[in-house]
Amino acid sequence: MARPRTAILSREIIGRAAIDYVESGNELQLVPLARRLGVSVSSLYHHVSGRDGVIHAMRQVLVSEYMTEGPVPGDWAQRIRGEVERTWRMYAAHPRVLQHMMTVVIDEPDVLRFYSTLADALAEAGLPDGEILTTIEVIDAFSFGAALDALSPDTVLGAERATGKLAELLPGHPSGAARNRLVFDRGLELLIAGVEARVSAYRSAS
């Protein structure tokens, strides 16, 4: 007979089970999660502190898979592209977990390293200190918006009721995963170009 699952319960096992559970379309609740793991809710509490603790455990699992590689080489824009690509891949592969991850404070060292790298890259770009954190939050908000965009139906807009320019453009537009990838790439380029424009404006004003 196999050993009972309780003997091997850990924060990581809880995090992985919760990721599967949430990505299968279930609401994150401790009782059914414990049942799925074949343990009691009080056993969960030996490893994680409640629902927020489960969310931290989910993030830790994903971060260890997507965000522990070393620094991306290159100039500030290349470093931003490389770093943001990793988080976007993490978000896009787990859009339902993402919606929970956003609700708890970020204190995982690998995630803080990611934000630190963006801060250093934006400072190197010449962005004033007062704009760096908000710009990071903009890039992050765009990344998770673009990741959630992957939940969209293959065709987002109903072309038969569209008119004018929109109606003219819809038939040739890519759909599905190609459309979603294009949204991420183009959006990141537009934001980087926006940062460059902002830096130029500051330089010519000073």
Add this chain to the structure above:
Amino acid sequence: MARPRTAILSREIIGRAAIDYVESGNELQLVPLARRLGVSVSSLYHHVSGRDGVIHAMRQVLVSEYMTEGPVPGDWAQRIRGEVERTWRMYAAHPRVLQHMMTVVIDEPDVLRFYSTLADALAEAGLPDGEILTTIEVIDAFSFGAALDALSPDTVLGAERATGKLAELLPGHPSGAARNRLVFDRGLELLIAGVEARVSAYRSAS
């Protein structure tokens, strides 16, 4: 005795009830939604076609509240700002409904009018046809990412474990609603500046 609720059931009533239900943190399911309305699931089906139909009804209710005002005056960038502000307000006030709205095809005339206005504005800006729809999707993905950012805790990053530039900047950073508003405003400005940079690059290349 009051008339039974079934007598006044409508698509709009179902949409409003579903919005309240989802925004209260419940999973969207037809059985408990019908129970809350005091009707049978089959009564719901007289007005909406299943779960997707309920999502369409929710969007129709929100669109009628946030998106039926006339066109925004001004140049292309002002029109984009004004239009996107409306959808962002809608998304930000109903982040949990938003997560459902994204999963069904958009065919509401007022929403298509919104996308048409953005398409016309970007064409007027001088963006090539082949980039217009993706740029609209970028702006939209950013808007719902910024709206979901409102679900973040007041302080997003745990400052005590941050280092370097990030640690230096965190203490002076705004929090809560002020932080969220700033993310939306700044992000939209960066994207508009990005579009301008893209248009300039095309003009100087041609």
